[in-house]
Amino acid sequence: MLKKSAEHLKAAGGRPRRPARGNRLGHRLQRIRQHGWQRLESAADGPVAMAPNALLDCGWGRLLFAQTFGSPVGLVEALGAEGPQRRDIAFYVREPQVLLAQAPQEVFLDPSHTYRLDLATYRPHHRQGAGFVIRRLASQSDAAAINRIYATRAMVQVDPAFFWQERDNRALSYWIAEDEASGEVIGTVTGIDHHRAFGDPEGGTSLWCLAVDPQARFPGIGEELVRRLAEHFKARGAPFMDLSVLYDNEQAIALYEKLGFVRVPFFSVKRKNSINERFFTTPQPEQYEALNPYARIIVDEARRRGIGVDITDGTGGFFRLSHGGRSIHCRESLSALTSGVAVSICDDKAVTTRLVHKAGVEVPQQMDAASPRGEIEAFVARHGSVVVKPARGEQGRGIAVGLRDIGQIEQAIETARAVSDRVLLEAYFKGDDLRLVIIDYKLAAAAIRRPPSVVGDGQSDLRTLIERQSRRRESATQGESRIPVDAETGRCLADAGLTLDSVLEPGREVLVRKTANLHTGGSIHDVTKVVHPRLVEAACTVARAIEIPVVGVDFMIRAPSEPDYVFIEANERPGLANHEPQPVAERFVDLLFPQSLPHGLRHDTGVATG
Numbered sequence: 001m002l003k004k005s006a007e008h009l010k011a012a013g014g015r016p017r018r019p020a021r022g023n024r025l026g027h028r029l030q031r032i033r034q035h036g037w038q039r040l041e042s043a044a045d046g047p048v049a050m051a052p053n054a055l056l057d058c059g060w061g062r063l064l065f066a067q068t069f070g071s072p073v074g075l076v077e078a079l080g081a082e083g084p085q086r087r088d089i090a091f092y093v094r095e096p097q098v099l100l101a102q103a104p105q106e107v108f109l110d111p112s113h114t115y116r117l118d119l120a121t122y123r124p125h126h127r128q129g130a131g132f133v134i135r136r137l138a139s140q141s142d143a144a145a146i147n148r149i150y151a152t153r154a155m156v157q158v159d160p161a162f163f164w165q166e167r168d169n170r171a172l173s174y175w176i177a178e179d180e181a182s183g184e185v186i187g188t189v190t191g192i193d194h195h196r197a198f199g200d201p202e203g204g205t206s207l208w209c210l211a212v213d214p215q216a217r218f219p220g221i222g223e224e225l226v227r228r229l230a231e232h233f234k235a236r237g238a239p240f241m242d243l244s245v246l247y248d249n250e251q252a253i254a255l256y257e258k259l260g261f262v263r264v265p266f267f268s269v270k271r272k273n274s275i276n277e278r279f280f281t282t283p284q285p286e287q288y289e290a291l292n293p294y295a296r297i298i299v300d301e302a303r304r305r306g307i308g309v310d311i312t313d314g315t316g317g318f319f320r321l322s323h324g325g326r327s328i329h330c331r332e333s334l335s336a337l338t339s340g341v342a343v344s345i346c347d348d349k350a351v352t353t354r355l356v357h358k359a360g361v362e363v364p365q366q367m368d369a370a371s372p373r374g375e376i377e378a379f380v381a382r383h384g385s386v387v388v389k390p391a392r393g394e395q396g397r398g399i400a401v402g403l404r405d406i407g408q409i410e411q412a413i414e415t416a417r418a419v420s421d422r423v424l425l426e427a428y429f430k431g432d433d434l435r436l437v438i439i440d441y442k443l444a445a446a447a448i449r450r451p452p453s454v455v456g457d458g459q460s461d462l463r464t465l466i467e468r469q470s471r472r473r474e475s476a477t478q479g480e481s482r483i484p485v486d487a488e489t490g491r492c493l494a495d496a497g498l499t500l501d502s503v504l505e506p507g508r509e510v511l512v513r514k515t516a517n518l519h520t521g522g523s524i525h526d527v528t529k530v531v532h533p534r535l536v537e538a539a540c541t542v543a544r545a546i547e548i549p550v551v552g553v554d555f556m557i558r559a560p561s562e563p564d565y566v567f568i569e570a571n572e573r574p575g576l577a578n579h580e581p582q583p584v585a586e587r588f589v590d591l592l593f594p595q596s597l598p599h600g601l602r603h604d605t606g607v608a609t610g
Helices: 021-032 072-079 096-100 140-152 160-165 195-197 221-235 248-257 286-290 291-305 340-348 349-358 373-383 406-417 462-476 487-494 534-544 585-594
Strands: 056-057 062-065 089-093 107-109 112-118 131-137 172-179 183-193 206-210 242-248 262-264 268-272 309-314 318-323 324-333 367-370 387-392 400-403 423-427 432-439 442-450 453-455 509-513 523-526 550-557 566-569
Touching: 021 112, 056 534, 062 072, 062 195, 072 089, 072 096, 072 268, 089 096, 096 107, 096 268, 112 248, 112 268, 112 487, 131 221, 140 172, 140 183, 140 206, 172 221, 183 195, 183 221, 206 221, 221 242, 221 248, 221 373, 291 309, 291 324, 291 585, 324 585, 340 349, 340 373, 340 453, 340 534, 349 367, 349 534, 349 566, 367 373, 373 387, 373 406, 373 423, 387 406, 387 550, 400 487, 406 423, 406 487, 432 534, 432 585, 442 534, 442 585, 453 462, 534 566
Parallel strands: 062 089, 206 242
Antiparallel strands: 056 062, 089 268, 107 268, 112 242, 112 262, 131 172, 172 183, 183 206, 309 318, 318 324, 367 423, 387 400, 387 423, 432 442, 432 550, 442 523, 453 509, 550 566
16 A cells, blocks of 8 residues: 655666665655545556445454545445444544444444554564464364453454464464463464555554463463564565554553554544444443443443433442343342341351251361360361351451461461451362352353463562562452462462562462452353253252342352362352353343343343252
8 A cells, every 4th residue: 555656766776765774764654645536556566456335244243444445435344244243343443533423224334443563673572482482273172262251351252163274374374372371272363464464565463463362371462472473474475564542551551562553644434333332322420430340331231222221329339130020239249139037148258168068068167167176176276277257247357378377377266356356177188269149040151260370571579570460450340350369378378388589480389369350369260061960950049048049159169160069159149240151141131120131132142859
């Protein structure tokens, strides 16, 4: 699309004179601004066979290259052919006001910036992020993992078969970040080669769909993905790599500018559809903006179905849903359908344990922390290590795990008493923390919760590493997850022979807390498809014993695919937003208003237990 200027031809040989490297980008932009909808050609190479009305199917939608369309009318017509549940993007729009004037009710100007990296001046670096590797998509399981990450980031998902079918498409390249220890895919990015897509005479490239798993524990995954794609295109001889980023995505913009991207005067236009609704509708009222993610996921699902929503207290997460003459008041996933008695049972962990044990559920042995010291020492000697936790409380506050030393146990008891007057000691069951969300006495989702950890870089002390990881967790969970630096953190580090001032060697991973609660920095990993039927049956038994229609049941387990477990506690207000992409909000609204969505449109993933 760049027209070679006669001013840059040498009189003798007629070959283009290359501008100084630092001025090339500005030189290109100056020439780009001189042209509107017309297609351009290279004076040095003669006419370029650039495909007219070029578009590329990317799975999540089509990328329409606006510079190849002869008129804005044609571009609007192409956008009108967008498929259902897809997001088409018209990219490189230079005169958006002209395009919007053609169909103001159908299209809108995307609130994003376009950034460009000049690959001629980009300098690769050779430091690989510790703990993960970057590689190309290599299997159908990789494709499924990419979709999983898209879902956690509220991105449009792609038919997994599309990734696999297009793996040899030279215009598209898929890169993933893989955890070296677990083999889990923890990040992804897509690159597009414009020359191979539509014969772009500039030979440009672009970056799309950069996404990092919000549960990933390693720093720098997004940066390494961007760098690997840039180095890939630079090796191909591409002059630049472009991308589009929402104007308020400050974290991403900071990364791109750090890597040398600069703003360029191109715009994106999209169709007005349900996926893009938040970008072109009137801003939500202040009460909606005050809702946390656990309330908002339910409110959004209700509005999608046409159910009336009255936010009674956004800060507290309270709202009322009304449909067909029925009105139900909720606080996040706690609704008026849950009785006060059920809430009272869940509130007292000792009562909950006794009740579910009578129903046949496996429970750990417990004792009251107010017992004489001799009885506590005997209890610890019998079980090896114990858990200290408040009899009442939530979000992991006051819980200490895996204690053996009586002095540490007494200190943990005092800490727990700040949360609840009554404190319990419990036999410690070593394993994974499993949360099962039960809605209407069926499984809606299951996930392993892992305690927070950090990975050393050979330079930063543990205090700094924890602060960085805490910021990442806070960002990934919209402020819901942070790693406290407290006595429990200190105990956990001391067990490993470390302090907050210790510097870890590169690649070494260390747990910084033993509790896996999301609110104290833990991460959550979906295992709904592989959870053992006995665990599902036990969780549903817990729900029926308490007589609670919506509950989060916590077990300690050996593995999600094995039947062994012990019951830990029941939460009457489970955070549904933690379990996307499982349709937990859909299940919740189904429970409240069973006729609010046609049967054929529902996901049928609930697991009945008879």
